[in-house]
Amino acid sequence: DQQVKQNSPSLSVQEGRISILNCDYTNSMFDYFLWYKKYPAEGPTFLISISSIKDKNEDGRFTVFLNKSAKHLSLHIVPSQPGDSAVYFCAASTRNAGGTSYGKLTFGQGTILTVHP
Amino acid sequence: GAGVSQTPSNKVTEKGKYVELRCDPISGHTALYWYRQSLGQGPEFLIYFQGTGAADDSGLPNDRFFAVRPEGSVSTLKIQRTERGDSAVYLCASSFGQGGSTEAFFGQGTRLTVV
Numbered sequence: 001d002q003q004v005k006q007n008s009p010s011l012s013v014q015e016g017r018i019s020i021l022n023c024d025y026t027n028s029m030f031d032y033f034l035w036y037k038k039y040p041a042e043g044p045t046f047l048i049s050i051s052s053i054k055d056k057n058e059d060g061r062f063t064v065f066l067n068k069s070a071k072h073l074s075l076h077i078v079p080s081q082p083g084d085s086a087v088y089f090c091a092a093s094t095r096n097a098g099g100t101s102y103g104k105l106t107f108g109q110g111t112i113l114t115v116h117p
Numbered sequence: 118g119a120g121v122s123q124t125p126s127n128k129v130t131e132k133g134k135y136v137e138l139r140c141d142p143i144s145g146h147t148a149l150y151w152y153r154q155s156l157g158q159g160p161e162f163l164i165y166f167q168g169t170g171a172a173d174d175s176g177l178p179n180d181r182f183f184a185v186r187p188e189g190s191v192s193t194l195k196i197q198r199t200e201r202g203d204s205a206v207y208l209c210a211s212s213f214g215q216g217g218s219t220e221a222f223f224g225q226g227t228r229l230t231v232v
């Protein structure tokens with residue numbers, strides 16, 4: 001049962017254009033969402049996150065949008081750069097029973113982004 | 118060190134053998150996670166420690182897998198009677214845990230190959 005899905009295995013965009021990576025989830029208990037970037041032979045690197053009380057979070061060239069009713073989030077990268085070429089994972093989490101912290105992350109399968117010069 | 122460190126970076130073992138994978142988290146991080154990533158998939162949760170105790174071990178696939186964190190810092194993932202299906206990249210991550218930042222920082226992983 002894949003609770004977090006990234007339906008596009010790959011995405012190719014031109015340098016300077018917008019990259020939009022999509023993610024869908026099924027578990028309505030998820031209340032915190034993150035995007036990670038991964039280069040070959042390295043561990044995932046945190047990019048940006050969003051709490052379920054928000055619908056948008058922006059950090060420089062990266063913006064994450066959350067649509068709770070559709071159980072959908074997306075990552076926008078503007079403008080895209082060749083150095084952004086990597087595998088992007090979305091992940092989701094829920095607060096623990098005491099509401100004090102988050103535990104495990106549930107990841108999507110990843111989307112390979114290629115930005116062409 | 119500044120980041121999460123995992124050793125060894127690569128491990129090749131024969132089917133049926135026992136292996137240990139080590140993780141040194143970021144200093145001061147109370148939460149530590151183990152994930153497993155197979156080719157073409159996202160990381161899959163195995164176990165989560167808050168301090169010395171396993172807060173959630175629901176992702177461990179069977180009783181051949183065990184993890185410890187005796188002093189609340191370094192953790193060891195132990196796999197008994199390895200099988201070819203255990204071949205994957207094993208990722209460790211740490212975070213501030215309760216009341217702190219929720220972002221988990223990952224190590225580079227240990228690539229385990231069972232032949």
